[in-house]
Structure formats: C-alpha cells, structure tokens
Amino acid sequence: MTTQTTTHAAGSTAHGHGEVDYIRENTSPLSWIVTLDHKRLGILYLVSTLTMFMVGGVYALLIRTELLTPGRTIMDPDTYNKVFTLHGAIMVFLFIIPSVPAALGNFFLPIMLGAKDVAFPRLNLMSFYVYVLGAIFALVSIFTNSIDTGWTFYTPYSQTTSTATISMTLAVFILGFSSILTGVNFMATVHKLRAPGLHWKRLPLFVWGIYATAVIQVLATPVLAITLLMLLMEKVLSIGWFDPRLGGDPVLFQHFFWFYSHPAVYIMILPGMAVVNEIIATFSRRKIFGYMFVAMSSVALALLGFLVWGHHMFVAGMSEYATMVFSALTFFVAIPSGVKVFNWVATLYNGSVSFQSPMLYALAFIVLFTIGGLTGLFLGTLSVDVHLHDTYFVVAHFHYVMVGGTVIGFIGGLHYWWPKMTGKMYSEKIARIAFVFIFIGFNMTFLTQFVLGSQGMPRRYYDYLDHFQPLHGFSSVGAYVLGVGFSIMLGMFIYSLFKGEKAPPNPWGSAGFEWATSSPPIMHNFHGTPVIHRGPYDYHLATEAELFDGFPEDLPATAKPAAAKPAAKQAPEPEPAKAAAPAPASREEEE
Amino acid sequence: MASAHDDSHKKWGSWLQHHFQEPVQQFETAKLGMWLFLAQEVLFFSGLFVAYGVYRTAYPEAFEAGSAQLNRIIGGFNTCVLLVSSFTAAMAVRSAQLGKKNQVSLNLVITIVCAFAFLVVKYFEYSEKFEHGLLPGNHFAPHMAEIHNWVEGATGPVTEMPAKTHVFFGIYFCLTGLHGIHVAIGIGVLIWILARNMRGEFSKDYWTPVDIVALYWHLVDLVWIYLFPLLYLI
Numbered sequence: 066m067t068t069q070t071t072t073h074a075a076g077s078t079a080h081g082h083g084e085v086d087y088i089r090e091n092t093s094p095l096s097w098i099v100t101l102d103h104k105r106l107g108i109l110y111l112v113s114t115l116t117m118f119m120v121g122g123v124y125a126l127l128i129r130t131e132l133l134t135p136g137r138t139i140m141d142p143d144t145y146n147k148v149f150t151l152h153g154a155i156m157v158f159l160f161i162i163p164s165v166p167a168a169l170g171n172f173f174l175p176i177m178l179g180a181k182d183v184a185f186p187r188l189n190l191m192s193f194y195v196y197v198l199g200a201i202f203a204l205v206s207i208f209t210n211s212i213d214t215g216w217t218f219y220t221p222y223s224q225t226t227s228t229a230t231i232s233m234t235l236a237v238f239i240l241g242f243s244s245i246l247t248g249v250n251f252m253a254t255v256h257k258l259r260a261p262g263l264h265w266k267r268l269p270l271f272v273w274g275i276y277a278t279a280v281i282q283v284l285a286t287p288v289l290a291i292t293l294l295m296l297l298m299e300k301v302l303s304i305g306w307f308d309p310r311l312g313g314d315p316v317l318f319q320h321f322f323w324f325y326s327h328p329a330v331y332i333m334i335l336p337g338m339a340v341v342n343e344i345i346a347t348f349s350r351r352k353i354f355g356y357m358f359v360a361m362s363s364v365a366l367a368l369l370g371f372l373v374w375g376h377h378m379f380v381a382g383m384s385e386y387a388t389m390v391f392s393a394l395t396f397f398v399a400i401p402s403g404v405k406v407f408n409w410v411a412t413l414y415n416g417s418v419s420f421q422s423p424m425l426y427a428l429a430f431i432v433l434f435t436i437g438g439l440t441g442l443f444l445g446t447l448s449v450d451v452h453l454h455d456t457y458f459v460v461a462h463f464h465y466v467m468v469g470g471t472v473i474g475f476i477g478g479l480h481y482w483w484p485k486m487t488g489k490m491y492s493e494k495i496a497r498i499a500f501v502f503i504f505i506g507f508n509m510t511f512l513t514q515f516v517l518g519s520q521g522m523p524r525r526y527y528d529y530l531d532h533f534q535p536l537h538g539f540s541s542v543g544a545y546v547l548g549v550g551f552s553i554m555l556g557m558f559i560y561s562l563f564k565g566e567k568a569p570p571n572p573w574g575s576a577g578f579e580w581a582t583s584s585p586p587i588m589h590n591f592h593g594t595p596v597i598h599r600g601p602y603d604y605h606l607a608t609e610a611e612l613f614d615g616f617p618e619d620l621p622a623t624a625k626p627a628a629a630k631p632a633a634k635q636a637p638e639p640e641p642a643k644a645a646a647p648a649p650a651s652r653e654e655e656e
Numbered sequence: 657m658a659s660a661h662d663d664s665h666k667k668w669g670s671w672l673q674h675h676f677q678e679p680v681q682q683f684e685t686a687k688l689g690m691w692l693f694l695a696q697e698v699l700f701f702s703g704l705f706v707a708y709g710v711y712r713t714a715y716p717e718a719f720e721a722g723s724a725q726l727n728r729i730i731g732g733f734n735t736c737v738l739l740v741s742s743f744t745a746a747m748a749v750r751s752a753q754l755g756k757k758n759q760v761s762l763n764l765v766i767t768i769v770c771a772f773a774f775l776v777v778k779y780f781e782y783s784e785k786f787e788h789g790l791l792p793g794n795h796f797a798p799h800m801a802e803i804h805n806w807v808e809g810a811t812g813p814v815t816e817m818p819a820k821t822h823v824f825f826g827i828y829f830c831l832t833g834l835h836g837i838h839v840a841i842g843i844g845v846l847i848w849i850l851a852r853n854m855r856g857e858f859s860k861d862y863w864t865p866v867d868i869v870a871l872y873w874h875l876v877d878l879v880w881i882y883l884f885p886l887l888y889l890i
Contacts, residue, residue, distance in 0.1 A: 181675035184685045249692045257685040258675070287696045291703030295830070303794035304826030306707050311793060312820040317710060321703055594677070 107172030179260025248282030274339020337474025349416025426477025433469025458518025502550030509543025
C-alpha cells in the first residue's frame with residue numbers, strides 16, 4: 066500500500082464518455098421489474114424495506130399510544146397482542162434483516178469491489194421476489210386473523226392460538242430463503258469478483274461487515290427455516306417434538322429458535338457497524354485506526370454469535386451449568402464490540418472531523434450502541450438477568466442495539482450514499498433538524514424503559530400499575546417525537562428526488578472506491594475494469610482530484626486545479642509526493 | 657486493459673456472463689456458490705438430525721421398536737439405487753469435460769431413472785406404513801397384527817408398542833419426506849440440464865451447470881447415506 070500510483074480507473078474506456086446512468090438506461094417499468102442490475106435491485110429493496118419500516122413504525126406508535134394510560138386507551142387486549150407481535154415480526158424479518166445488506170449492500174458491495182455486478186445476478190433477482198412472496202404471506206396473515214404469539218412463535222402457545230400462525234410462519238420461512246440466497250451471492254461476490262489489486266487487506270470495512278453478515282445468513286438462517294418447518298409440522302401433524310403432552314419439549318424449540326435468532330442479531334447489527342466504518346473514515350479524513358482489528362472483529366462477532374444463544378433462556382429451565390457456560394461465552398462478545406468502539410474513537414482522535422449529517426448519525430451510533438452493548442452485560446449476568454428477564458429493561462436494551470445501532474447506522478448510510486444512489490443532494494439543514502428529533506425522541510422513548518424495567522414493569526403487558534404511568538407517558542411522547550423525526554427525514558428525501566441539487570461524484574471528499582464512479586453510477590459501474598492501487602481509507606495516497614473534483618472519467622479534458630480546496634480536508638500525514646501528477650496523467654491516458 | 661476484457665468475451669461463447677473476465681472466474685464463482693448453498697442445506701437438515709438425537713436419547717425403546725418396522729432390504733436397495741445415480745452423475749460431469757455430448761445425456765438419463773426409482777420405492781414404503789397405521793404424532797394407530805417383533809430372538813406377536821413410538825415415526829416421515837422433496841427437485845434440475853445438453857449448450861469449454869447440478873445430487877445422496885443407518889439399521 067505504499068505505492069504512489071493512485072488512480073482507480075486507470076486505463077482507457079471501452080465505452081467512451083457520456084454513458085447514461087443506471088436510472089436513465091431504460092426507464093420502462095418492465096425494465097425495473099425484471100432487472101438483473103444490482104443497483105436497481107438495491108433500490109427495489111430500499112423502497113420495500115422502507116415501506117415495511119413505515120408499517121412497523123405505525124404499529125410501534127399504536128403500541129405506545131395504547132400504553133399512554135393504564136387499562137384500555139385505544140384498543141382491547143387481544144388487538145394489543147396482535148399489534149406488538151406484528152411490530153416485532155415486520156421490523157425484524159421484513160425491515161432490519163434486509164435493510165442494510167439487501168438494500169445498501171446490493172447497491173454498494175459490487176461497486177466497492179470494482180465489479181460490474183454481484184456473482185449471480187439472476188439469483189439476486191430471485192431473492193428479491195422471494196422476499197416479496199414472503200411479504201405477501203405476512204400480509205395474508207395480517208389480514209386473515211393476524212397473529213398474537215410475539216415474534217418468537219414460542220410453543221406451546223403458538224400451537225394453541227387460533228390466530229393465523231401458519232401463514233406468518235410460512236412468511237418467515239420464505240423470507241429466510243431470501244436472506245440465505247443473498248448471503249450466498251455476496252460471499253461468492255467478495256471471494257471471486259474483486260477488481261485487480263483489491264486484496265483482502267484493502268477491502269472496504271463495509272465489505273468486511275457485509276461479508277461477515279453473509280456468513281451468518283448462510284449458516285444460521287437454514288436452522289430457522291427447519292425450526293419453522295418443524296413448528297408447522299407440529300401444528301399440522303402433532304408430531305410431538307415440541308408438545309409435552311405428546312412427549313416433546315418446548316425448550317427444544319427455544320434452543321432451535323435462538324440458535325438462529327441470536328446470530329440473527331448479528332445479521333442485524335454487523336451491517337450497521339459496517340456502514341459506520343465508512344462514514345467515520347470519510348468524515349475524519351483518516352485511515353480507520355486498527356483496520357485489520359476492526360475487520361476481524363466483524364468476523365469474530367459472526368462466529369461468537371453462534372455460541373451464545375442460551376443467554377435468551379436463562380430462566381427457561383436449562384441446567385444451571387449450561388447457563389453458566391452461556392453466560393461466560395456471552396461476555397466474550399464484549400471484546401470484539403469493544404475493539405470496534407475503541408478503534409472508532411481512536412480514528413476520530415487526530416482526525417479532521419466534520420459534522421455533516423451522515424457523521425452525526427455515525428456518532429449517535431457509537432453512543433447508542435455503547436449504551437445498548439453495556440446494558441447487554443447486565444442481562445448476560447445470571448443473577449441480574451433473573452431480575453431483569455422479561456421486563457422493559459430487555460426491550461430497552463434490544464432497541465438501543467437494533468434502533469440505536471442498526472437503524473441509525475442504516476439511516477446514516479442512507480444519508481451518506483443518497484447522493485451516489487440518486488444523483489441528488491438533500492437539504493443538509495433539514496437533515497440535521499430530523500436528526501435532532503430522532504436522537505432526542507429515541508432516547509426519551511427507550512432510556513425511560515431501562516428505568517421502567519429495573520422497577521419491574523414486565524414487557525408485553527397490556528395493563529400496568531398506576532405508578533408506572535408517568536414513565537410510560539414520557540416514553541410514548543418520545544415515540545411521537547421519534548415518529549416526527551422519521552417523517553421529516555422521509556419528506557426531505559422525497560423532496561430531494563424532485564428538487565434536490567445535482568450531486569457531484571464525490572460530495573463528501575471520500576477516498577472510498579464507490580465514489581470513483583459518477584453519481585448516479587453508470588450501468589456497468591465503471592468504464593472498464595478499475596485497477597486498485599491503494600486502500601479505501603488511504604487519504605495520504607489519494608489524489609486531490611479523486612477527493613475533491615470527482616474522478617477521472619467525469620472530468621473535462623482540462624483538469625481543474627485542486628489547490629483551491631480547503632487545506633483542512635487533507636490527511637494529517639505529510640506526503641511530499643502527494644500532488645504529483647498521476648491523476649492528470651491517467652486523465653490524458655483516458656482521452 | 658479494457659481490450660483484454662473485450663477479447664475475452666469475443667473469444668468465448670455467449671455463456672460467459674458480462675460481469676466475469678474469464679471463464680475460469682465464472683466457473684470458480686459458480687462452484688463456490690454451490691458449495692455455500694450445500695453448506696446451507698446441511699444446516700437445513702441439521703434441525704431434524706438434532707431432534708433425532710435428542711429423542712433417540714430420550715426414548716431409546718421407542719426408536720428401537722420403530723426402526724424394526726422399517727424394511728432394511730428395501731432401504732438397502734434404495735441406497736444402492738442412489739449410489740449408482742451418484743456415480744452416473746459423476747460420469748456425466750466427466751463426459752461433459754471431455755465434450756462427449758451423447759454420453760452426458762446417457763449418464764443423466766440413468767441418473768434421472770434412478771431418482772424416479774428411488775421415489776417409486778419410497779411411495780410403496782410409505783403406503784405400507786400408512787396402511788399399518790404407522791403414522792406420525794396424533795395419527796399413530798398401529799395395527800398390532802402387522803407389527804414386527806423388535807425384541808432380539810423373540811418371534812411372537814406384539815401386543816403393545818412402547819410409548820412415544822409416534823415420535824419416531826414423526827421424525828422418520830419428516831426426515832425422509834424432506835429428503836424426498838430434495839430428490840424431486842433434483843429430478844427437475846437434472847431434466848433441465850439434460851434438455852440443455854441435448855440443445856448442445858455445453859462443450860469442452862463450458863460444462864459448469866452439469867458440474868453444479870451433480871454437486872447438488874451428491875448432497876442428496878449423502879443425506880440418504882446418513883438417513884439409512886440412523887433410521888433403518890440402528
């Protein structure tokens with residue numbers, strides 16, 4: 066990585082200039098429906114997951130409204146059970162799991178690798194339609210009799226309830242296969258489609274994160290699939306593996322379920338961390354501190370995730386020796402998580418930090434994820450867990466990691482890559498206003514719930530004692546503030562699509578590879594095959610042109626002087642040969 | 657540089673997809689993808705294998721009695737059928753590598769016939785179990801006259817099966833049923849590959865799909881290699 070040859074797309078172009086971008090290549094609706102292009106599929110996933118996010122969000126607001134006052138506020142207890150189940154199932158299976166990997170990952174993984182597409186484009190299209198089929202099954206379940214088991218489908222209740230468990234179980238089964246196929250696709254892509262010069266030590270950390278996620282998707286999700294199949298068979302044939310009346314064991318279901326669903330938590334959080342790596346490097350103008358440690362901590366989290374499922378079942382009747390082992394293993398998770406947080410902070414230190422909206426979300430991620438992670442240690446401790454299990458403390462912990470972590474990371478990534486995906490800039494001012502609403506609203510909602518939980522408020526309850534009312538009320542108001550924040554953000558993005566300024570190729574001055582193509586990218590991502598000569602965070606090796614003017618293929622024949630740009634944005638390391646001429650040279654080569 | 661890429665696409669047939677540089681890259685990617693998919697398949701079956709292990713430990717008599725009701729000779733025959741089919745699948749790949757189109761077709765046809773034979777035998781096995789009331793879970797109602805004595809050396813009629821024998825049959829039907837679905841899917845993809853071969857889509861340069869489908873077929877075979885002893889023999 067010491068080479069001074071710093072061009073990405075070195076070499077001539079096969080297709081010439083003026084190639085249309087992927088949005089304008091073919092605008093007919095059919096071309097979107099049957100597209101094999103990873104960028105378009107990323108957009109399709111983005112639209113679908115955001116739609117599901119809105120549906121799940123409406124359910125969240127209904128829950129919080131019902132909990133404003135003790136007793137009945139707006140709905141009866143049975144409806145409430147259905148609403149919190151659907152909130153969980155939709156958010157987990159239809160939004161969070163596919164959000165970053167399938168939407169942002171599909172769009173940026175191949176571009177960051179310098180590839181033209183993912184390894185199996187047709188499989189990619191199929192994954193999307195499998196997802197849609199799963200979503201349809203979920204809707205069928207909602208509109209027939211809904212479901213009230215909670216998103217975990219625990220037996221024996223899921224065997225006896227009269228609600229539409231079969232269609233919802235099938236929905237999750239199908240969605241699992243979408244996730245598996247995406248994982249297979251991404252792993253093969255990372256292994257086989259890297260551009261020349263992009264060896265493993267130069268991979269963007271976003272790619273490392275998505276890769277670690279894909280490993281879990283491939284190895285854990287099939288266990289969920291077979292578990293749900295067994296649940297269905299139990300319901301249809303009464304086989305007796307989960308039903309104690311027939312000789313089965315409900316705890317076996319919990320083991321199976323959490324063998325997937327704990328790793329699934331890492332399917333959800335690793336991509337969030339992956340996004341944050343990119344944002345922090347870009348807005349600190351600095352190489353990520355301890356790059357290899359951060360990359361390996363993702364892999365370590367993926368592997369450790371398989372060993373700790375028992376910590377969901379400390380009070381479910383496992384042997385006490387098993388609980389001790391699971392508790393000890395759970396604490397190991399803190400190591401790679403800590404590696405990440407400390408390395409991010411070390412990256413900020415001595416970095417040239419700027420606080421644009423994506424960076425605000427990345428910093429919020431660090432704060433909120435740290436709170437979420439540390440409260441996880443409370444729950445991993447056996448004696449404390451007995452007190453906190455099944456209380457709002459768990460709810461708050463989970464939401465700090467999943468919303469404060471994954472969703473904030475996802476939104477940060479959406480802000481960060483929005484100009485690249487759509488070719489439009491959004492209003493930075495409104496983005497910051499939305500951020501303030503989201504950050505304050507989120508903390509109002511869930512910080513309160515830590516207190517509620519430690520005072521003994523059980524989760525999932527419809528009714529509660531009067532003295533919890535002030536805290537519940539405060540939490541609900543926080544949820545409304547959060548809802549307002551998300552609405553402002555959504556409005557801002559939609560507005561920018563129509564009225565936003567045209568985005569330059571590299572609005573943030575990032576050294577990342579994805580900024581090396583135009584905004585929005587052309588159909589083949591790059592003119593020709595890029596050759597990589599430096600890492601994605603090597604600001605000291607990136608040329609001024611790469612960082613500030615966009616990239617060679619998008620520049621006019623006469624190069625703009627880069628000297629006019631603010632010096633503060635340069636990397637701190639003095640690099641005497643930095644401004645030497647490789648970029649203009651490559652430009653000439655290209656003409 | 658771009659010319660290297662373009663030449664490659666001119667030199668090879670339309671089967672080289674646009675996002676690959678070289679045929680070997682496309683081949684290796686496909687193969688890696690299939691291996692990952694197979695890893696996924698192993699974990700997909702794992703839940704049922706774990707359930708087998710858990711309940712065999714919990715109810716050993718029930719599993720012994722249940723296992724004795726399965727016909728080892730028919731099971732062994734089916735095992736041989738699948739082994740032969742796996743061999744012909746491997747031969748189909750070899751023939752494809754050598755560019756011998758007709759031999760590929762012949763080997764694929766034998767594989768498909770074996771797969772069908774397996775399912776037909778399975779159909780008769782299932783019907784016998786259904787007729788004798790050896791059904792999973794709640795539906796378990798054995799006709800005692802038809803039950804084989806599972807006690808070593810004893811020959812007399814049996815009056816009662818051990819409790820929880822229905823769990824054995826639940827696991828038996830789910831494991832073999834899921835395997836049977838995989839066989840049926842295998843038949844589908846084998847026929848598809850056969851059709852593509854007849855159309856002359858494969859050559860010495862390009863036989864990736866034959867290889868990939870054969871890999872899948874070997875996995876289906878391998879799952880049965882574990883199922884047969886677990887369910888029939890022990």
